[in-house]
Ligand SMILES: NC(=O)c1ccc[n+]([C@@H]2O[C@H](COP(=O)([O-])OP(=O)(O)OC[C@H]3O[C@@H](n4cnc5c(N)ncnc54)[C@H](O)[C@@H]3O)[C@@H](O)[C@H]2O)c1
């Protein structure tokens with residue numbers, strides 16, 4: 586078991602990592618479980634997969650403590666991060682009578698977590714929520730740090746708020762049912778931590794990534810705990826991404842979000858896959874600027890390809906050109922009046938924010954990558 590505190594100005598919450606935690610939810614989340622009315626109903630949000638797989642055991646555990654789980658269930662996938670679903674969820678929370686002192690439970694991957702977090706940020710101007718992440722991606726990244734959002738036609742996560750959870754409970758055992766493709770997508774964000782800030786962790790992943798993907802319990806807990814510890818540290822230093830610190834967690838995402846937009850936020854390219862490819866592009870573009878060697882850029886690409894993640898833009902079969910991808914990037918939330926900051930690499934294990942990137946050069950670089 587590991588407990589990692591996320592220490593923010595004047596507030597702190599815990600991220601608890603322990604096998605079997607979900608089956609002991611009522612005990613583990615006791616301070617945040619109140620329940621409405623005589624039936625002591627507790628609001629849970631899940632997608633159809635996580636509700637089907639884990640809803641019953643969660644409900645049984647709560648029932649043993651006199652609490653009744655009430656469910657709001659969304660379809661799986663990015664379509665749940667939309668205005669329409671958000672509106673229905675907020676109405677449901679209001680109908681439940683949720684107050685600012687109450688907690689909503691998000692049982693699912695990053696989609697459910699981002700949606701619930703945003704709904705809780707705006708319902709009554711802020712009620713509490715607890716993250717119960719069930720994908721590797723959510724366990725190593727999205728459940729922690731308080732970025733919440735929905736997508737719009739203009740792009741990824743463009744409407745949202747910073748709203749921190751009160752507690753994050755990570756049960757690695759639930760990854761047993763996660764499809765391998767989703768496991769790899771989450772692993773992309775694990776590799777991200779190594780590439781952006783921890784060369785030794787990156788080397789450990791090169792040697793042990795297969796074990797992590799095979800859900801070896803020891804390797805998995807090490808990967809989750811190391812990732813969350815780095816994220817907690819960075820979020821504590823720069824909660825709202827104003828200091829060029831939290832932006833490091835965006836490595837691969839400017840390219841990645843543009844690719845997700847170009848592929849219609851669809852199953853064709855999952856978020857983690859887009860980030861994997863985005864990190865290859867960031868590494869190769871850093872080599873193009875002579876900031877890292879071509880050998881290092883290709884070492885990063887090999888680590889990504891070796892885990893079964895996409896490492897080449899041409900393989901995606903896109904019909905667009907570099908300029909079209911750059912157009913998507915103009916919506917990036919990091920964009921400033923005169924520049925679009927890019928996350929590039931000074932070394933494998935050291936990312937930095939570059940403010941001198943010429944978008945015409947990015948388009949030319951992407952045209953080259955599309956043609957290879
Ligand atoms: N807020 C943040 O800091 C942050 C960080 C990274 C990513 N994100 C967001 O997270 C989203 C991606 O999250 P994701 O990769 O978890 O995808 P997801 O939430 O869509 O889940 C992926 C799939 O796995 C299924 N699933 C979930 N848990 C399962 C389990 N234990 N067993 C079997 N199936 C299971 C889901 O039903 C879904 O079909 C994106 O929208 C991305 O923008 C947010």
Ligand SMILES: O=C(O)C(=O)C[C@@H](O)[C@H](O)[C@H](O)COP(=O)(O)O
Nearest residue numbers: 726730732741742831834835838918
């Ligand atoms: O927590 C962060 O900060 C991140 O950047 C984590 C990313 O993995 C995540 O995908 C995030 O939602 C992207 O941030 P955004 O601000 O570009 O939406």
Ligand SMILES: [Zn+2]
Nearest residue numbers: 774838856860
């Ligand atoms: Zn991400």
